[in-house]
Amino acid sequence: MEVFRTSSSLKAHAKHGSSLTVGTFDGVHLGHKRLIELTVNTARKKGLKSLIITFEPHPIYVLRPEIKVERIALPEEKIQRLSKFGLDYLLILNFNRKLVNFTAMRFFSDILIGDLNAKFIALGYNHTFGKNREGNLDFLKQVAPDRGVEVSAVDPFYLEQKPVSSSRIRGALKDGDMEKANQMLNEPFTMTGVIVKGKGLGHDLGFPTINVKVDEGKLIPRPGVYAAVCDIGGRDYRGMMYIHPEPETCELEINIFDFEGSIYDERTVVKPQVFTREAIKFDSYEDLKERLALDEKEIKHYFGIE
Numbered sequence: 001m002e003v004f005r006t007s008s009s010l011k012a013h014a015k016h017g018s019s020l021t022v023g024t025f026d027g028v029h030l031g032h033k034r035l036i037e038l039t040v041n042t043a044r045k046k047g048l049k050s051l052i053i054t055f056e057p058h059p060i061y062v063l064r065p066e067i068k069v070e071r072i073a074l075p076e077e078k079i080q081r082l083s084k085f086g087l088d089y090l091l092i093l094n095f096n097r098k099l100v101n102f103t104a105m106r107f108f109s110d111i112l113i114g115d116l117n118a119k120f121i122a123l124g125y126n127h128t129f130g131k132n133r134e135g136n137l138d139f140l141k142q143v144a145p146d147r148g149v150e151v152s153a154v155d156p157f158y159l160e161q162k163p164v165s166s167s168r169i170r171g172a173l174k175d176g177d178m179e180k181a182n183q184m185l186n187e188p189f190t191m192t193g194v195i196v197k198g199k200g201l202g203h204d205l206g207f208p209t210i211n212v213k214v215d216e217g218k219l220i221p222r223p224g225v226y227a228a229v230c231d232i233g234g235r236d237y238r239g240m241m242y243i244h245p246e247p248e249t250c251e252l253e254i255n256i257f258d259f260e261g262s263i264y265d266e267r268t269v270v271k272p273q274v275f276t277r278e279a280i281k282f283d284s285y286e287d288l289k290e291r292l293a294l295d296e297k298e299i300k301h302y303f304g305i306e
Contacts, residue, residue, distance in 0.1 A: 001083045003090045007115035010051070010091055017119040018089075019043035020112070022053040023127055026166040027072030028081040031124065031157040033186045036085045038122045038154060043088070048119055051089035052082060053111075059095050070219035072169055072189065081187055091116075104130025104139055113147055120150045159184055176222035176275035191218055191270045195263050196250050205289045207296070209242075212252040212268060220251050221272060223279040227299040230254055231269040240299040241272060245279045255296070257305060274302060 004010045019042045021035050036052065043050035060069045073081060075092075082090055093099060102110075107130050112118045121140060129135040140151045156163035164184045172181040173189060182188045191214050198211035210230070214220060220243060228241035239256035252270060276298055282288040300306070 001085075001087045001090055003079060003092065005092055005094070007053075007091060007093065007111045010089060011115045011117075013089060014049055014051070014115070014117045016117070017046070017048045018051050018116050019046065019048040019120040019122070020051045020053060020116060020118050021122040021124075022129060023124060024058060024166070025052070025054050025078060025082065026058065027169055027189075028078065028186050029157075029164050029166065029169060029184050030159075030186060031154075031164045033085075034157055035122055035124055035154045036082070036087070038152065039120075040086050042120045042122070042152075046120065049088045050086070051091055051116065052087060053091045053093060053116075054078070054082075055093050055095035055099075057095055062095055062097070062100060070170070071217050072166060072173070072185075072219055074192075074215055074218055077190070077192070084187075101131055104135025105143070106130070107135060108140070108143060113149070118149050120152070122152050122154055124154055125156055170219060173219055173221040176224060176226075178221070178226070178272050178274055188271055189221075191215075191220070191252070191272070192267065193218075193250075193252070193270070195266050195268055197264055198250065198253065202253060202255060205285065205292060207255045207289075207292050209253040209255045210263065210268070211250040212254065212270060213250045214252060220247075222275060225276045225279075225295050225299075227273040227276060227302045228254060229271040229273060230256060231271075232256075232259075232263060232266065238303045238305070240276075240295050241270065243279075255292075257300065257303075276302075 019039050021039045025032050040050045056075050058069055060067055079090065121144065123137055123140060137153050144151045169181050169184050193212040193214040195210050196213045202209035223243045223245035226241045228239055230237050230239060237256045237259050239254045241252055241254045244251055276295065
């Protein structure tokens with residue numbers, strides 16, 4: 001999958017026609033998967049190039065800057081997740097004020113047709129585009145046939161009688177419901193960050209931890225204790241993780257089972273597995289130590305470690 005940043009740079013690559021879809025694709029969930037697979041499969045059947053159009057920064061940052069939206073998948077994570085579908089191209093358009101003012105017709109004519117030579121467009125059931133959100137499925141079905149473009153609507157993916165969506169996944173993560181969040185995602189939720197020096201409290205209590213400063217803009221799940229897996233140097237380690245309710249230097253502390261060594265400044269990918277308890281303020285270090293021993297026992301049992 002090749003990545004492009006302007007539609008004009010893709011023009012020569014799409015000269016024989018493209019099968020495409022458009023969206024923000026935060027998290028790349030099962031609804032997105034259905035949309036992308038239709039795009040790729042149609043391209044293969046019709047001899048077209050398959051491509052996704054997405055946007056950075058997240059459109060809400062430009063349209064509603066007063067709203068803080070934490071990302072399920074940061075830009076590089078999104079690229080990595082999208083790269084696994086067998087797409088030919090990924091077009092990441094700069095979502096700025098100029099693009100905001102594109103009418104739906106201009107977006108369709110100049111970009112989808114003029115630059116990308118679209119022959120097939122798959123669109124999510126509720127997706128809109130163009131100024132004032134005037135572009136949607138009904139709009140495409142009116143204008144596309146005259147340009148020789150086939151349009152296909154993609155229904156939502158349902159879990160527990162409700163459509164899977166990025167906002168629903170955010171809600172599950174904020175509730176600490178990792179199982180439900182991961183059921184809706186095409187790949188499990190992860191957090192990437194750098195290992196920084198902490199205060200050493202975990203070491204003093206007999207539960208040494210690595211302290212992880214998560215990459216900026218990433219959604220942080222509900223504060224509390226989790227079973228977690230950390231990728232350090234390409235190897236997975238199991239442990240118990242604490243997400244701070246009021247982080248100062250780092251968001252995560254992880255006591256890794258069966259690991260020794262100093263690994264400051266290294267990057268790690270953290271995969272929360274299950275939420276085990278909420279964050280608690282303890283009256284003494286002794287109470288905290290006793291609770292950590294119980295946490296360790298519970299989480300080791302979860303992992304099947306005796």
